[in-house]
Amino acid sequence: MEKAFDRIEWSFLIKVLRCFRFTDDFIDLVDACVRENHFSLLVNGSSTPFFTATRGLRQGDPLSPTLFILVEEVLSRSLTRAINQGLIRPYYSKRGCPIISHSLFADDAILFLNGCETSIRGLMSIISRYERAAGQLVNASKSSFTVGPSTPIGTIRRIQGLIGFSRGHLPFDYLGCPIFLGRRRIHYFDALVGKLRKKLAGWKIQLLSPGGRIQLIRHVLMSMPLHLLAVHEVLDTVLQTIRRICTSFLWDGQLEGPRRQRRVSWEKACRPTNEGGLGIRRPQDVFNMLQKKLVWRMRTTPSVLGSFVSAKYGEWARQPADIKGIKRWAD
Template identity: 30%
Template sequence: MCRIPRCQYLFLLCVEGLSLSLKSASENGSISGCRINRSAPAITHLLFADDSFLFFKATTLETKAIQEILSSYKRFSGQAVNFQKSAIFFNANVHRDKQMEIKQTLGVFNDIGNSKYLGLPSLIGRSKKTVFRYLKDRVFLKIQSWSSKLLSRAGKAIMIRNVAQMIPTYTMSCFMVPKTLCQEIERLMNAFWWKSNVSTGKGIRWCAWDKISMSKKSGGLGIKKPPKLFLSASRNPTSN
């Protein structure tokens, strides 16, 4: 039987009070939250462990309402918000003067920007290939470090299956990654398989990569192609 420490129970009770305060403010119209479409319910907050995401309109009234809720939460629970570690994000339609006013009211001056949360990009813009470029860079650096070593074909197959293909798995379990980026990662693995120096990309391809990517039962090496390994792992319908 799993036992939860009493301090964690107290933390959950305090956070439940914060959640009810935000819900009450949404019901009486103090804050409006965020909607993904007109018919969807408004989302005022998301809670994960000790992190909280608050959603409200960039107006003076709603900003003061959020400030009052956080102040009340601090008085009753004794837990204060760490504004130095907090960050804020504005819609592109919010004027810069209004942004500065809200930042000064809340005391939060850090922008989310291109930061990461739990190892994943915080914001996904129109150019997904630029956002997820770091996946290809990490695979490339790994393969470059292996190129100086004398690896057999079996060793290369193990490195590709157990290391290179596992690097993007965590990210691609949450987001849909562009197919072109998956193909570029596949080319890196292909070049590494046929030649140790992947920077030149040369080497005789004695066999088509489609045959190598087949299952072992079918005569291949079990190196899955990106459309099967990566794209099928992206099951989050909200990340399209």
């Protein structure tokens, strides 16, 4: 969505709150918070007279994300109802798997549906009605559609003509994670390695003490890959690259150039401080922990992902497996 928070219609927001059966006192309080605000602009160092807004939610307000999610719930339920009524044909999935038609996170959305003309027209009709009611606008320049590798060129052109978006290709990034088909490739994770190198490039490495480097590795560098490691099975090569970056930063004080002698091995440096180590977490240990946590959550917590994996891959997702069943548990 284009400027999603700034385009929210206040009247539509109030209607949504009433549909969710919030109390009148709460609705009046929200209405007063979003309407009673004044703005002034700085033009060439001088402030303009104050003026009021006519729509939109203020970004940075702790209440704004919750209100936006409630408004976006209208789009989510509209898509679900259209699928249940047969107006939109969902993307094919194995029998017994729950239908996953969309994923919404703030102003980022990814939709899954059949490429037939009826489904596309139904989708565009729902989006158009949502835009008119909520004041939202799809950012066509940042939106795209992706089809299978064997899709005929005629079908691709027909879809492009119906939705007006450009064609995208796999892999692409969604919420900071690469979405790809087939085997994992090292270059799918180049963005993660690039972020680490870019972060180091902005630091005055030569002016940092060894203790300062240790703290930056523990609290900054090792926290940057957590999101990706929690949802993807990252290649060991990528984990080794992260380790080399941290090692070079710790002992050499630089990413490029001659290597200095390592005072202690990386394994000893990753031990807890009470065991004589530096308290740095090994990327491989962090990855294994997060993957086990993901499997455990899918087994024990009701979720769409857990239901999908359980239906697609069978009994292993519902019952604890023996040592020969799941390699992640065997580790």
